[in-house]
Amino acid sequence: MRIAELMGEVPPAARLPVLCYHRVGGPLELGVTRVASSIFARQMTTLARAGWKTLTLDQFAERLRPGHAALRIPDSAFLLTLDDGYASLAEHVYPILADVGFTATTFLITDYVGRLNTWDVRYTWRRLGHLDWDTIGRWQARGFHFASHTASHQRLTWLSDGQAAAELERSRETLRRRLGLEAARAVAYPFGARDERIERLATAAGYELGFGGVHGNGSRLALARIPVYLWDVGSVPFGLREDGFGRLSRTIAHAANQCAVGTSVMLKLLSTPRSLLPS
Numbered sequence: 028m029r030i031a032e033l034m035g036e037v038p039p040a041a042r043l044p045v046l047c048y049h050r051v052g053g054p055l056e057l058g059v060t061r062v063a064s065s066i067f068a069r070q071m072t073t074l075a076r077a078g079w080k081t082l083t084l085d086q087f088a089e090r091l092r093p094g095h096a097a098l099r100i101p102d103s104a105f106l107l108t109l110d111d112g113y114a115s116l117a118e119h120v121y122p123i124l125a126d127v128g129f130t131a132t133t134f135l136i137t138d139y140v141g142r143l144n145t146w147d148v149r150y151t152w153r154r155l156g157h158l159d160w161d162t163i164g165r166w167q168a169r170g171f172h173f174a175s176h177t178a179s180h181q182r183l184t185w186l187s188d189g190q191a192a193a194e195l196e197r198s199r200e201t202l203r204r205r206l207g208l209e210a211a212r213a214v215a216y217p218f219g220a221r222d223e224r225i226e227r228l229a230t231a232a233g234y235e236l237g238f239g240g241v242h243g244n245g246s247r248l249a250l251a252r253i254p255v256y257l258w259d260v261g262s263v264p265f266g267l268r269e270d271g272f273g274r275l276s277r278t279i280a281h282a283a284n285q286c287a288v289g290t291s292v293m294l295k296l297l298s299t300p301r302s303l304l305p306s
């Protein structure tokens with residue numbers, strides 16, 4: 028066994044693509060994370076026809092374990108993840124995935140399950156609903172997976188130890204109680220924002236896996252994901268392409284991820300009392 032594996036690092040051969048969608052279908056927005064449902068449907072159908080398989084979170088975690096890189100998982104396998112848990116997933120996404128035999132892992136903002144998206148400052152002109160527990164339970168029974176996107180979608184790296192730990196722990200406890208231990212093993216950090224302190228707090232809260240932005244650091248608590256954005260309209264998402272377009276798009280995705288700081292700044296300003304704002 029390599030020293031890196033003993034240290035708990037992910038063996039390079041085990042790195043599997045992880046795609047990340049946010050909102051599919053529904054009202055337009057001024058942000059870049061909404062993908063039209065017709066494009067999503069075409070991408071999933073194309074991938075399924077081309078022989079791609081989606082992994083369950085279990086299979087993915089299994090593959091990361093030292094010595095398990097050679098498990099019988101086909102090369103053309105990926106983990107499909109969906110962030111934020113909007114209610115429209117049950118309408119535009121899960122049925123399409125079920126049709127083509129795919130599964131997905133949805134990262135839920137647990138304080139907002141069954142509620143409107145007051146945490147979000149996207150320009151959607153109306154408040155959007157999140158999935159409720161009944162709907163989540165029904166899709167979990169059909170082989171879909173759920174995990175944590177923290178309790179209230181704050182940028183963890185900007186919080187104190189106590190606040191960040193509370194975000195991670197409250198969310199994990201809710202998931203464990205509502206959906207069982209399987210839903211309590213992974214977290215996707217809001218805005219992909221993580222550092223070593225957050226990875227340590229996530230481990231202390233009980234998470235085995237942590238998903239961040241486009242770049243990982245070799246740890247299971249800092250796994251990389253490739254977001255699918257508005258401009259990714261081809262039949263095969265850039266994240267699964269090894270050509271020049273795929274590489275270029277990962278660079279752009281990284282930049283866009285950095286830009287998401289803008290959303291956090293706005294949220295922070297909005298929660299600051301007016302008297303404290305510069306006039």
Ligand SMILES: [Zn+2]
Nearest residue numbers: 110111217218
């Ligand atoms: Zn999010």
